[in-house]
Amino acid sequence: MTQYNKKEVKTHKIGVYLWIWGLLFVFSFFSYMVDYLNFEGSLRWTLILFFMISKAALIMAIFMHLFWERYAIVNVLLWPMTLMLLFVWIMVAESEYTLLTRLFYFILGV
Amino acid sequence: MSRAIDKLPKGWSGLTSDFGSDQKTFKGMQWGKAMMWIFLLSDAFIFSCFLISYLTGRASTTVPWPDASVVFGLDVFGTSVPLLLIAIMTFILISSSGTMAIAVKYGYEKNRKLCAIFLLLTALGGVAFVGMQAFEWTKLIFHEGVRPWGNPFGAVQFGSFFFMITGFHGTHVTVGVIFLLIMARKTWRGDFEKGRRGYFTTMKSNYVAIEIMGLYWHFVDLVWVFIFAFFYLW
Numbered sequence: 001m002t003q004y005n006k007k008e009v010k011t012h013k014i015g016v017y018l019w020i021w022g023l024l025f026v027f028s029f030f031s032y033m034v035d036y037l038n039f040e041g042s043l044r045w046t047l048i049l050f051f052m053i054s055k056a057a058l059i060m061a062i063f064m065h066l067f068w069e070r071y072a073i074v075n076v077l078l079w080p081m082t083l084m085l086l087f088v089w090i091m092v093a094e095s096e097y098t099l100l101t102r103l104f105y106f107i108l109g110v
Numbered sequence: 111m112s113r114a115i116d117k118l119p120k121g122w123s124g125l126t127s128d129f130g131s132d133q134k135t136f137k138g139m140q141w142g143k144a145m146m147w148i149f150l151l152s153d154a155f156i157f158s159c160f161l162i163s164y165l166t167g168r169a170s171t172t173v174p175w176p177d178a179s180v181v182f183g184l185d186v187f188g189t190s191v192p193l194l195l196i197a198i199m200t201f202i203l204i205s206s207s208g209t210m211a212i213a214v215k216y217g218y219e220k221n222r223k224l225c226a227i228f229l230l231l232t233a234l235g236g237v238a239f240v241g242m243q244a245f246e247w248t249k250l251i252f253h254e255g256v257r258p259w260g261n262p263f264g265a266v267q268f269g270s271f272f273f274m275i276t277g278f279h280g281t282h283v284t285v286g287v288i289f290l291l292i293m294a295r296k297t298w299r300g301d302f303e304k305g306r307r308g309y310f311t312t313m314k315s316n317y318v319a320i321e322i323m324g325l326y327w328h329f330v331d332l333v334w335v336f337i338f339a340f341f342y343l344w
Contacts, residue, residue, distance in 0.1 A: 011215050012215065014215060017215065021204070021208035024204045028201060031338070032197045032343075035193055035342075036192060048343045049339070052338075056336070060332065062211075063331075064329075069139075070118075070128060071121055072124070072128040075125055076151075080155075084154065088161055088162050091162045091165070092169055095165070095166035095170040096170075098166070102170065102172050
């Protein structure tokens with residue numbers, strides 16, 4: 001067991017982390033600007049989701065070192081998370097149906 | 111320096127050979143780190159339950175949802191700036207994630223003092239974040255009258271989702287700060303150099319503990335990225 005062990009863990013140059021730190025600042029600033037400049041409609045949602053996913057990817061890949069990990073752990077983590085996001089999307093789609101039935105009931109009384 | 115792990119197959123063939131091997135699947139990964147990842151995955155399940163209930167609750171209500179940029183706006187010298195406090199909190203949490211990543215790096219390089227200093231900086235960022243969140247809650251509860259069952263801005267569900275989600279996240283930050291302080295003390299004392307045994311365990315301390323701490327802290331930041339996008343900007 002010890003033959004795979006730590007001790008000689010490779011580290012990265014500090015610049016890698018400072019770069020990602022800076023990028024996260026830039027992405028956060030832009031996503032704040034989306035609200036500050038009052039972007040509306042699908043442009044707003046697209047930009048918010050784009051910056052959100054970019055930030056999440058940078059944090060997981062570089063700060064949490066997933067980029068350098070073996071595929072075993074990467075796959076164990078990312079597939080359930082993908083399914084979770086799919087579940088979120090399914091439930092949001094379902095809630096539009098709930099809204100529709102509520103509007104029918106409140107307005108038409110049926 | 112050649113390591114045993116470098117001789118194992120990489121990429122997709124590494125995936126199949128790791129899962130097909132005996133003894134352990136996650137090669138080269140200390141068990142505590144693998145367990146932290148599994149815990150974080152289960153924590154992600156909890157937060158996604160919140161996300162689902164929030165998004166469906168918001169999308170299915172017939173009453174207009176409160177405008178977050180007005181509710182969370184801040185008056186600066188008479189002009190109202192939307193989401194100012196939230197933006198500052200976001201930058202603080204990202205910065206504390208940056209200092210945490212650097213602390214992990216210095217830990218593995220056995221730079222004891224710099225590692226402890228960056229851990230303390232990270233804890234400081236966490237404290238600032240929780241403090242600003244307490245300020246935000248006070249403002250909403252006492253000055254605006256937001257309650258879990260109602261608020262003056264719109265849909266009644268707003269309060270319950272807000273307090274539940276940001277409260278759960280704030281709890282995570284608080285727990286993280288406590289553990290960061292414990293880790294900073296252990297690091298400063300040189301536990302990881304001497305391999306001093308932990309309080310709850312007979313196993314020897316190792317700088318992997320700093321990376322495990324880092325995984326938790328980055329996850330807290332990761333959750334905030336989603337809260338920031340879906341709750342405050344949406």
